[in-house]
Amino acid sequence: MEQVFDLLITVFLVVGGIFGLVGSFGLIKLDDPMSRLHAPTKATTLGVGGVLIASMVHAYAHEGHLSWHELLITLFLFLTAPITANFIAKAHIHRHETPDTLPPAGEDKTWATHDVPPEEPGSGRG
Amino acid sequence: MIEYAVYFAATCFGLAFLMNLWKIATAEGVGDRVLALDTMVINAIALMILYGLANGTEIFFEAAMIIAMLGFVSTVAYARFMLRGNIIE
Numbered sequence: 001m002e003q004v005f006d007l008l009i010t011v012f013l014v015v016g017g018i019f020g021l022v023g024s025f026g027l028i029k030l031d032d033p034m035s036r037l038h039a040p041t042k043a044t045t046l047g048v049g050g051v052l053i054a055s056m057v058h059a060y061a062h063e064g065h066l067s068w069h070e071l072l073i074t075l076f077l078f079l080t081a082p083i084t085a086n087f088i089a090k091a092h093i094h095r096h097e098t099p100d101t102l103p104p105a106g107e108d109k110t111w112a113t114h115d116v117p118p119e120e121p122g123s124g125r126g
Numbered sequence: 127m128i129e130y131a132v133y134f135a136a137t138c139f140g141l142a143f144l145m146n147l148w149k150i151a152t153a154e155g156v157g158d159r160v161l162a163l164d165t166m167v168i169n170a171i172a173l174m175i176l177y178g179l180a181n182g183t184e185i186f187f188e189a190a191m192i193i194a195m196l197g198f199v200s201t202v203a204y205a206r207f208m209l210r211g212n213i214i215e
Binding site: 006007009010013014016017018020021023024025027028033036037040044045047048051052054055058059062063067069070072073076077080083084087088090091092094095096 | 127128131132134135136137138139141142143145146148149155157158160161162164165168169171172175176178179182184187188190191194195198201202205206208209
């Protein structure tokens with residue numbers, strides 16, 4: 001049984017390390033800012049998730065208790081990675097693109113971040 | 127077997143860390159730098175977890191959790207600053 005757990009830990013560590021390396025390599029390799037967003041937010045998050053799961057299995061197999069800290073960190077990273085990606089993409093769209101340079105938005109009139117509702121007088125914002 | 131796997135993963139994440147540093151030094155825009163910093167925080171978390179795994183301590187999980195939260199908040203603050211020019215309006 002020990003062997004099986006060791007194999008599991010090794011596989012998770014190796015896969016996580018490769019994912020982390022690919023994520024950061026994509027950050028310097030890809031040439032478009034929007035495609036550059038994909039590599040770190042997806043591959044690196046998966047890589048660190050693999051390392052955290054390996055750590056969890058290690059705590060269970062070698063110290064005999066299941067530790068929930070790692071699952072908490074994994075969950076937190078998996079929840080926050082899309083939010084940071086969305087924020088950075090939004091900042092890029094507002095700083096470097098206009099509605100004309102973006103691809104068509106499908107059935108909507110324009111992309112949501114450019115779709116500003118008309119200002120109401122006396123609404124207190126401004 | 128685990129020892130070598132930990133070394134392999136630490137090498138991968140260390141290389142990834144160096145790539146992030148390189149990207150921060152050579153990026154042409156602010157957005158790329160913020161993205162590279164965010165990736166660097168995640169790689170730092172992975173390195174801390176690997177160090178804790180190699181030494182059999184659990185003290186680093188709390189530190190990793192705090193770094194994860196601070197990394198998220200700081201990335202959001204940077205993005206707000208890029209968009210609006212200030213952070214808390």
